[in-house]
Amino acid sequence: STHDIEQLMLAKEKYKNCFLTSPTFYDVKGRHDYNGGPSYEDSLKNEILENSGDVCVNTVLTTAVLFKISDIKDIGLFDEEFFLYFLDYDLCRRIKNINKSVIQVYKAKAIHTHGQLKIRNRLKKIFFRNYFFDYEELYYLYKDNLHEEKYKNVKKKIPKFIFKLIVNFLIVRFDKFIYYLSKTLAYYKFRKFIK
Numbered sequence: 001s002t003h004d005i006e007q008l009m010l011a012k013e014k015y016k017n018c019f020l021t022s023p024t025f026y027d028v029k030g031r032h033d034y035n036g037g038p039s040y041e042d043s044l045k046n047e048i049l050e051n052s053g054d055v056c057v058n059t060v061l062t063t064a065v066l067f068k069i070s071d072i073k074d075i076g077l078f079d080e081e082f083f084l085y086f087l088d089y090d091l092c093r094r095i096k097n098i099n100k101s102v103i104q105v106y107k108a109k110a111i112h113t114h115g116q117l118k119i120r121n122r123l124k125k126i127f128f129r130n131y132f133f134d135y136e137e138l139y140y141l142y143k144d145n146l147h148e149e150k151y152k153n154v155k156k157k158i159p160k161f162i163f164k165l166i167v168n169f170l171i172v173r174f175d176k177f178i179y180y181l182s183k184t185l186a187y188y189k190f191r192k193f194i195k
Contacts, residue, residue, distance in 0.1 A: 007108035008066040019100035020067035022060040023108035036104035059092035134186035
């Protein structure tokens with residue numbers, strides 16, 4: 001609503017070091033939902049922040065954010081290497097690297113539904129979710145030179161993934177076949193990228 005946008009604008013002006021503001025999310029039943037929180041490398045959990053006022057956070061979902069166009073041009077637009085995941089973390093990490101803040105605004109409210117891929121075909125959904133998450137996670141970590149351990153762990157698993165994808169294909173378990181195929185292809189795409 002107009003009121004919520006106004007609250008984002010007021011908070012942007014109020015906090016002098018603020019780069020962007022984002023509303024507090026609620027689910028369709030009116031309960032607090034996940035938006036702001038720690039950066040990906042600090043926590044793998046998306047815990048719901050039940051704020052009672054404005055909060056400076058390391059990252060927010062970029063589903064609904066307010067920022068100045070000139071500011072976003074200065075630090076760079078979204079990295080096009082990301083397709084489904086990690087866009088939010090990447091942008092917020094770049095904001096943090098220039099010592100600016102990201103504020104989740106309590107009085108600005110929005111309803112948000114998480115993680116709903118609009119792909120109806122079950123096998124395509126399995127592929128998209130795993131392929132893009134795995135590749136983009138490695139790429140995100142690579143951008144801050146944090147990928148080595150994760151890359152080595154995945155590399156060790158690749159022979160098992162290939163064996164399991166062949167077995168699952170032969171026994172006609174296509175959901176598992178697609179799962180292991182997507183993870184294997186994500187690894188090889190990232191390996192090609194870093195070479």
